[in-house]
Amino acid sequence: MIMLATPNLTGRESQYLQQCVESTFLSSIGPFVNRFEALCATSFGANRAIATSAGTTGLHVALVAAGVVRDDLVAIPSFTFIATANAVAHCAATPWLFDSDKASWTLDPALLEETFEAELSRPDDGKPVHRPTGRRVGAVMPVYTMGSAADMDRIVPIARRWGLPVIADAAAAHGARFRCRNIGALGADLSVLSFNGNKTLTCGGGGCVIGNDAAQLNLVQHLTTTARRGPAYDHDMVGFNYRMTNIQAAVGCAQLESLDDYVTIKRQIASRYAHAFADLPGCMPFPTLDSEGSAHWLSGLYVNAASDAQMKNIRQKLLEVGIDAREFWKPIHMQRPFEDAPTTPMHITNRVWNRVLTLPCSTHLREDEQAIVIEATRGALRAEKV
Numbered sequence: 001m002i003m004l005a006t007p008n009l010t011g012r013e014s015q016y017l018q019q020c021v022e023s024t025f026l027s028s029i030g031p032f033v034n035r036f037e038a039l040c041a042t043s044f045g046a047n048r049a050i051a052t053s054a055g056t057t058g059l060h061v062a063l064v065a066a067g068v069v070r071d072d073l074v075a076i077p078s079f080t081f082i083a084t085a086n087a088v089a090h091c092a093a094t095p096w097l098f099d100s101d102k103a104s105w106t107l108d109p110a111l112l113e114e115t116f117e118a119e120l121s122r123p124d125d126g127k128p129v130h131r132p133t134g135r136r137v138g139a140v141m142p143v144y145t146m147g148s149a150a151d152m153d154r155i156v157p158i159a160r161r162w163g164l165p166v167i168a169d170a171a172a173a174h175g176a177r178f179r180c181r182n183i184g185a186l187g188a189d190l191s192v193l194s195f196n197g198n199k200t201l202t203c204g205g206g207g208c209v210i211g212n213d214a215a216q217l218n219l220v221q222h223l224t225t226t227a228r229r230g231p232a233y234d235h236d237m238v239g240f241n242y243r244m245t246n247i248q249a250a251v252g253c254a255q256l257e258s259l260d261d262y263v264t265i266k267r268q269i270a271s272r273y274a275h276a277f278a279d280l281p282g283c284m285p286f287p288t289l290d291s292e293g294s295a296h297w298l299s300g301l302y303v304n305a306a307s308d309a310q311m312k313n314i315r316q317k318l319l320e321v322g323i324d325a326r327e328f329w330k331p332i333h334m335q336r337p338f339e340d341a342p343t344t345p346m347h348i349t350n351r352v353w354n355r356v357l358t359l360p361c362s363t364h365l366r367e368d369e370q371a372i373v374i375e376a377t378r379g380a381l382r383a384e385k386v
């Protein structure tokens, strides 16, 4: 089986894990956690990074640190992994779901601007109010969906005009650049990365909150470690146990040593697929606002199929020859826990989400394996007359 995206553990992972065991530093205080945070901050062009137990917990604590409270709305794209919406719900807030644009498949800045103008009021005190629901808006959370940033040059100024913090769900955009800048330097107050097993780099599980504001990052750290003040079990807030462990960070430090190499490989894989399918009019690569800067964490095709059944047949044919080609995220507005969330019309999201075919793109994928995937995919598309 040629798997979709599995970890590449050919660096110093075992060596660092061994050091963890020998030192007895397994838990959330340890030298690898500190090193991991320093490496993350530098590689993303931000002042400081706080390591968390997962991307989801990083998103949750970032929203809390940004001042999102119960009953707030948080603007997010509907076309995202469920964790984005869950993190909002974990604050007892509600996601406000936006359509994506054609050019980036993520939060549409024009739609954001127009919907804010039409539906928000500016009270004398505090956060803007969403008139249709009477709820306050707490933050805007763009998602760097396919490994490339959302259009932060347009989204950040819109959020600022309404006095809203911006939390970037950069979970999978590890190593990306955007218009020659690092993804940690695009104007978000806080950006959150994931080190889950399917991402370009992994810690087994883990996350990281990065940013530039010292007070805000101190608050994130405080909240992730039970909001404890000093050694005497004095806690001044309802905190979380969200800190990354030294074991996770040991793997993460080894992985970070390969960040540049792995991102280069991801880009090569994406570019080989793009060339191999360029002549097929019924398909296109995933759109991005900055193809060169994209981290291309995931490769595959948008397939202009006539039906869901056709998509299923294509995946089935690939599976039969040992190729792990899959469907992609079902949007949040179609998910039961978020049925009642306020939403814009979903023209692009509805058209796109079930026409995505993801293809194997592990950083250890060999060229001959990729050639097999290309051959089989062309065959499956031909058989379905796409």
Ligand SMILES: *Cc1c(COP(=O)(O)O)cnc(C)c1O
Pocket (backbone or CB within 6 Å): 054, 055, 056, 057, 080, 081, 083, 084, 143, 144, 145, 169, 171, 172, 194, 195, 196, 205, 206, 207
């Ligand atoms: C992976 C991912 C997450 C969640 O990260 P975990 O580490 O699995 O909790 C959140 N958002 C997006 C866009 C992701 O791709």
